[in-house]
Structures are given as structure tokens and as C-alpha cells.
Amino acid sequence: MVPIRYTNPYYGLPFDGYLSFLTSLFLHGNWLHLIMNMWFLWIFGDNVEDRMGRLPFLIFYLVCGLLATFLQWLFDPNLAIPVVGASGAIAGVLAAYFFLYPLERVVVWVPILFLPIVIHVPAIAFLGLWVLIQLHSATTAMLFGGVAVDVAWWAHLGGFIAGSALYRLFLRKDQAEKNELF
Structure with missing residues (x-):
């Protein structure tokens, strides 16, 4: 998805009927990008999928991705x-994990000098810090417009906002009130 394609039709890119908002979710910039995304999905996605069910999780995932790309x-x-x-x-x-499993422990590896330190932090702290980093990076990129940005920070925030707003709609009825923070 190339944003200027939809903002400026005279830029020279053919209009694709907004299909790239969906297809861009299945492409990655490099192997590290793909591996990091799949790692986060593996760590957090299975628990959320258990609470939603397979098809609702897939729909939730795609809707969050579309809204993230839109933002x-x-x-x-x-x-x-x-x-x-x-x-x-x-x-x-x-975002769904943040609200459904706030006190679950996330294992974090912190390299200090050459010593691998492993700590366990609550998901709410880990993901809260993640959101703050995304917000800082997004606003910094916006304030300093001439800086080259190679990460779609607003897509990260848009996905988190969409997930926060929508996750309850996708929970299975028997899972709706179990262990939620709010």
C-alpha cells in the first residue's frame, strides 16, 4: 500500500481499488521483519485465538490490519x-492480550554487556512500554518530517487502537468475562 496513490491520483501510480490495504498485510520488507512479526504472533496470538475461536480470530486479525493500514x-x-x-x-x-491477560508473565531477555539476563514482567508492563515506544517514535517521525522513516509507526498504533476497541466483539460467549482487566 503506497499512501500517495490514494491521496494524489496524479502521482503516477495506478489506482487499485484499495485492494493493497489487504494484500500489504501479507508482504514483509525483509526476513527480520517477517521473523519478528511471526515471533510476536506466536507468543501472544495463541492465547487470544483460544479466547476467540479460529474464524473470529482470523476476522479480528484482518480487521485490525486493515484499520492499522488506514491509520x-x-x-x-x-x-x-x-x-x-x-x-x-x-x-x-x-491489544487483545493486553486486556485479556494483563498479569500473565512475559519472559524478556535483556543483554547487559555480555551477560544474558532473563526477567519476567507482567504483560501489561511489557505491552504498555511497547505502546509508549510506538507513540514516541510515531510522534517524533511526524514532528521531524524530513527524517527517513522505515517503520510504519502509525500502523502499529492503529492496530493497537483497533484491537483495544474491537476485541470484546470477537470473544466467544463463554470466554467474555474471564480474567479481563477492564
Whole structure:
């Protein structure tokens, strides 16, 4: 999805009927991007899928991804490079995990000098810090417009916002009130 394609029809890119908002979710910029996305999905997605069921989880994932891509376009409409990746959809899954499993422990590896330190932190702290980093990076990129940005920070935030707003609609009825923070 190239945002300027939808903002400026005279830019020279053919209009694709907004199909790239969906297809961009299945592309990645490089192997590290793909591996990181799949790692986060593996860590957080299985528990959320258990609470939603397979088909509702898939629909939730795609809706979060579409809304994330839309928010990226909204906040950076003149971007002339492609926005790719499942990060926004996965951010929606992170939001659902944030609310469904706030006190579950996340194992974090922190390299201090050459010593691998492993700590266990509550999901609410880990994901809360993740959101703050995304917000800081997105606003910094917006304030300093001439800076080259290679991460769709607004898509990450858009996915998290969509996931926060929508996750309850996709929970199975028998799972709706179990262990939620709010």
C-alpha cells in the first residue's frame, strides 16, 4: 500500500481499488521483519485465538490490519514508499492480550554487556512500554518530517487502537468475562 496513490491520483501510480490495504498485510520488507512479526504472533496470538475461536480470530486479525493500514495512510498520506507487513494486525492481537491477560508473565531477555539476563514482567508492563515506544517514535517521525522513516509507526498504533476497541466483539460467549482487566 503506497499512501500517495490514494491521496494524489496524479502521482503516477495506478489506482487499485484499495485492494493493497489487504494484500500489504501479507508482504514483509525483509526476513527480520517477517521473523519478528511471526515471533510476536506466536507468543501472544495463541492465547487470544483460544479466547476467540479460529474464524473470529482470523476476522479480528484482518480487521485490525486493515484499520492499522488506514491509520498509517491517514497520518502519512504523502508517503511514496510501500507500507508492508502484518505489524498492525499483530498490534491488534497485542491489544487483545493486553486486556485479556494483563498479569500473565512475559519472559524478556535483556543483554547487559555480555551477560544474558532473563526477567519476567507482567504483560501489561511489557505491552504498555511497547505502546509508549510506538507513540514516541510515531510522534517524533511526524514532528521531524524530513527524517527517513522505515517503520510504519502509525500502523502499529492503529492496530493497537483497533484491537483495544474491537476485541470484546470477537470473544466467544463463554470466554467474555474471564480474567479481563477492564
